[in-house]
Amino acid sequence: MDAEAAAGRYDVVVVGGGHNGLTAAAYCARAGLSVLVLERAAGVGGAAVSAEVFPGTGARLSRYSYLVSLLPARVVRELGLDVRLVRRRWSSWTPDPDDPARGLLVDGGDAAATRASLVAVGGTADADGWETFSRSTATLARGLWPTLVEPLRTRAEARALVGDDAVWDALVEQPLGAALAAAVPGDLARGVLATDGLIGVSRPLDDETLEVNRCFLLHVVGGGTGHWDVPVGGMGAVSGALERAARTAGARLVTGAEVTAVTPDGEVTAVVGGEEGTATARWVLSGVAPSVLEGLLAAGGADAPAAxxxxxxxxxxxxxxxxxxxxxxxDAGVATGAAFGGTFHVHETASRLDAAFAEAAGGRLPSPQPCEVYCHTLADRSILPPDLDAEGAHTMTVFGLHVPDALVPADGPEHDAVRDRLQENVLQALGSVLAEPVEDLLLRDADGRPCVETRTTKDLERSLGLPGGHIFHGPLAWPFVEDDDPLGTPAERWGVATRHPRVLLAGSGARRGGGVSGLGGHGAAMAVLEAEGLPRP
Incomplete structure (x- = not known):
């Protein structure tokens, strides 16, 4: 049946059943279009899934993506998603690497406490600069966030919406490092602010390409506030809600479907259960990375791109x-629940971040490893089975920065050795700022193995199809276009155009992609509906 479905005629074929592909499918199907989603994995959700990472424990971790900030309330409302997000009281805790018995606690519920902590670790200048910089990011978020579910604005229009030329110039027109240095003199506080520009991006803070700025913007505009929330039930609950919305609307979802070719005319060839079939559609929406799409188009006979x-x-x-x-x-003065209740920054001072970049650029794995820790179970215990919940167990997710794919061998013993080294570096970094080794606290799975797993960029490429392990499918773009960019077609107006009119981007590689947001899928669906003359459902 699945092979037959993959060889039919549809209005829309979606390549890739990640959360963006599901978003696009749900919108298009709700508008009355016939929709087919082809996903190569055994289940949908892509990187936004939950899994029993450690067999026999019953704990279902958000294995890849783990927090939500960019999923618009409008998308949740329009698709009728049963998604609950929990706001974290504490934003972050950062022990001083030179004296881990003290640190910076950013308290989302007590501005005075945050200021006192800033004064304690860096002085009044840090506290004043932090407050000023935070007001700047809030101004940016308020101006740009509402536009992400609307047709693209031009740079001039976006600047006018922000309404503060000084903020725009500092955060959009010049390297982020310069704005941070001007605002916050302290190395520790500046590093905490800087990390939002380095998630998945290995560049120096004074990056002239402004890739750091674009990543930073992605991390501070969500919801108009920049808050990052915990999905109750884990990230799989988000994708599960999107899957139900797509199926309820009538979309056909076929898993285990390896797409092998896409033509500019709307033919999508896939192998399902060993059988090859070709589906035909008026629109092909690509939830895979743009570079992967180019390979599929080449296999379908498309001309090579100009560049x-x-x-x-x-x-x-x-x-x-x-x-x-x-x-x-x-630090005996900070409660464990507060320290791990937000983002626990490890060796992420500004100077250490730039040193780690220099090490990576020189071909060496950073040591100590800058990383940050997030504990889902402090906000949501539902991902644990009753026995582990009663015992007080916790999950910990660690995200390490400045580990470019070029430093990770492709496969085999060499890859495994680097993965082991990276895991050791992460555990050593944690141990250097804690009162006891994390290794001593690890539970064991059904086979007696310690409950710790490390995923490299190569692991992400193999398991999720992310080229180079890039979590955003490629370098991020500004969520606006240049003043002279063409906006003559729906696809151009929604930031999802490719060089082929019937093939649109519907994933993190769209102009407004990156993160668990549904924005790539939403933009592609809106472009299709506009082109078809259909109302927004």
Whole structure:
């Protein structure tokens, strides 16, 4: 049946059943279009899934993506998604690498406490600069966030919506490092602010390409506030809700479908259960990375693009842990729940971040490893089975920065050795700022193995099809266009155009992509509906 479905005629074929592909499918199907989604994995959701990472434990971790900031309330409302997000009280805790018995606690519920902590670690200048910089990011978020579910604005229009030329110039027109240095003199506080520009991006803070700025913007505009929330039930609950919305609307979802070719005329060839079939559609929406799409188009006989396709390069390492309790802190004045209740920054001062970039650029794995820790189970215990919940167990997710794909061998023993080294570096970095080794707290799976796994960029490419392990499918774009960019077609107006009119971007590689947002899929669906003359459902 699945092979037959993959060989039919549809209004829309979606290549890739990640959360963006599901978003596009749900919108198009709700508008009355016939929709087919082809997903190569055994299940949908892509990187936004939950999994029993450690067999026999019953704990379902958000294995890849883990927090939500950019999913618009409008998308949740329009698709009728049963998604609940929990706001974290504490924003972050950052122990001083030179003296881990003290640190910076950013308290989302107590501005005075945050200011006192800033004064304690860096002085009044840090506290004043932090408050000023935070007001700047809030101004940027308020101006740009509402536009992400609307047709693209031009640069001039976006600047006018922000309404503050000084903020625009500081955060959009010049390297982020300059704005941070001008606002916050302290190395530790500046590093905490800087990390939002380095998630999956290995560049220096004074990056002249402004890739750091674009990543930073992505991380501070969500919801108009920049808050990052915990999905109750794990990230799989988000994709599960989108899958139900797509199926309920009538979309056909076929898993285990390896797409092998796409033609500019709307033919999509896939192998399902060993059988090859070709589906035909008026629109092909690509939830895969743009570089992957180019390979599929080449296989379908499309002309080569005018410029060579650049392979993306991710730059992170991800470690998941299951522990019997959270580790003790060296700072007795901070509660463990507060320290791990937001983002726990490890060796992420501004100077250490730039040093790690220099090490990576020189071909060496950073040491100590800058990384940040997030504990889902402090906000949502539902991902644990009753026995682990009762015992007080916790999950810990660690995201390491400045680990470019070029430093990770492709496969075999060499890859495994680097993965082991990266895991060791992560655990050593954590241990250097804690009162006890995390290794001593690890639970064991059904086979007696410690509950810790590390995923490299190469692992992400193999398991999720992310070229170079790039979590955003490639370098991020500004969520607006230049003043002279063409906006003559629906696809151009929604930031999803390719060089083929019937093939649209519907994933993180769209202009307004990146993160668990549904924005890529939403934009592609809106372009299709506009072109078809259909109302927004």
């Amino acid at each position: 060579p396709v650049v392979r993306p390069e991710g730059a992170q390492v991800k470690t998941n842990l299951l522990v019997r309790r959270l580790p003790r802190l060296l």
